Amino acid sequence: MYLLLIAYYLSILNFYLGALIYALPIPLTGLKRWAPKLIVDAFFIASLALSIDVIINIAKFIQYMLGGNWSIFIDTVRSNIALRSIIIIGLDSLASYIRLVLPGVARIIRMSVNVLSISLYALIAIYILSVFIYKSLWLLTSLGIAFMSIPFRIARNGGAFLLSFALVFYIGLPLYYSFLSILFSPYQLRFTSPITQVYIVNAFDEPILDGYIGIELKDGTYIGPIPLTYGYSLINLFPNTLNDTISLYFDASGHQFYTNISNTSISLLCQDSSSTFGICTIKTKAYGVLAYRDGITLHVYPKPNNVDIYSFTNNRISMKVDTDIDLEIYISISEAYSITKMVIDNSILNKISDYLKYQWKWYDVFGNTYVVNLAPGTHTIDIELNYDSSKKVEPSDSIIYYSIMNSMHLYDNSFLNIFDEFSRILYIDIIGAPLYLSLLLSISLGLSKLIGGSSRLRVII
Incomplete structure (x- = not known):
């Protein structure tokens, strides 16, 4: 934040220096030519400093x-590093034991260890760079803008490169494994493996921004929970599963809610769906669900005329329900929550335990579901909660991670062959890492020239 403030003040200094040089009575061409550049730089740097939050959000x-x-990317790299390390230690120990009995086999094992070691170094480099970019995005972008704001463009190119480097690598590094999957996929399958974007809405077609989904394959295998991000979940399916029938569920608070996608294929749904950047987008309705947040799910049966949720936090739920029929409002809460007060139409419910319908286990999280019966009419419901931050509200990261890995590798049978796996390590980890980093670095250099170039910027501004 201080670096952005310094950059802003330096942009003001640039403006005054430019105005001062314009006003100088001395006709020095070499000096006079800096006046318009300094003024243009002042407005450009001030715009960057004031809009950096918007720029990062766009990225x-x-x-x-x-x-x-x-x-997901950092967890994947970390787990691959741990796996490579275990394999190297195991093979090195094996080679030490058999080198006197089977020296030829020991040499082959040693060669394999060398290849694996290079692969491990590449993964460690990716991991260190990733953590640095992820943790230092604001620092790098602010420092880049601060360098660009130094008068007379002393460090403009360096600052532009820092800014470009931070933004490009922040966008590109999490796509590393997608890039590798394109490299390793057979040529004829590269462009027939869409990423499906699942968009979840509630019973009233309002977006559900948080929560999880589950996938049930045609053989009955269930994969979940897969988290939503900004209301979407990305599923990467290989061609041989695109035409298979699957069912999608909204997986939340001990329940697997049915959706409008049941026993159908992704390829059939994608034919009539919209797409963004070539990504198939599917709208999925979770039946009966009203809202979800941090281990709390509100659901209803049957569907009322209208539900307005005024407050939905860890400490309070407030809503108005309009219905023409008898219905039940379900409040499913994780073990971290307990209901301390429930008010229906300005009437306090004395014994809250009487409304406890059942208990459930949601992977490694326990919880309870409370049910409130409502007669036809308009009702207000106000619930006060006690939140214990020491208890879980959602499944552990390890459970979510393995679910995501399963969804990404539904198709993957080729890696069962040890020779294919060794070839994959040799080809992808050793060649893919420097190739991808070089690609990102080239994009960063190109973007830095665009940002730091003077003639182009004058035309734009």
Whole structure:
């Protein structure tokens, strides 16, 4: 924040320096030519400093639309590093034991260890760079703008590169494994494996921004929970599963809610769906669901005329329900919550335990579901909650991680062959990492020339 403030003040200094040089009575061409440049730089740097939050949010949106997810990416790299390390230690120990009995086999194992070690170094480099970019995005962008704001463009190119480097690598690094999957996929399958974007809405077609989905395959295998991000979930299915019948569920608070996608194929749904950046977008309705947040799910049966939710936090739920028929409002809460007060139409319910319908287990989270019966009419419901931050509200990261990995590798049978796996390591980890980093670096250099170039910027401004 201080760096942006410094950049803003320096942009003001640039403006005054430019105005001062314009006003100088000395006709020095070499000096006079700096006047318009300094004034243009002042407005440009001030605009960057004031809109950096918007720029970073745009970068995050682009990354999301392309299918990037930082938490999944970092967890994947970390697990691959751990796996490579275990394999290297195991093979090295095996080679040490058999080198006197089977020296030829020991040499082959040693060669494999060397290849795996190079692969491990590449993964470690990716991991260190990723953590640095993820943790230092604001610092790098602010520092880049601060360098660009130094008068007379002393450090403009360096600042433009820092800014471009931070933005490009923040967008691109989480897409590393998508890039590798394109490299390793057979040529004829590269462009027939769409990423499906599942968009969840509630019973009234209002978007559900948080929560999880589950996928049931035709053989009965269930994969979940897969988290939603900004109301979407990205599913990467290989061609041999595109025509298989699957069912999607909204997976939340111990329930698997039915959706309008049941026993149908993704390829059939994508034919009539919209697409963004080539990504198939499917609108999925979770039947009976009203809202979800941090382990709390509000659902209803049957569907009322209208529900207005005024407050939905960890401490309070307030809503108005309009219905022509008898219905039940379900409040499903994780073990971290307890209901301390419930008011229906200005009447306090004395014994809340009487409304406890059943208990459930949601993967590694326990919880309760309370049910309130409502007669026809318009009703107001106000619920006060006690939140214990020491208890879980949602499934553990490890459970979510393995669900995501299962959804990404529904098609993957080729890696069962050890030789294919070794070839994959040799080809992807050793060649893919420097190739991808070089690609991102080239894009960063190109963007820095666009940002730092003087003639182009004068035309734009």
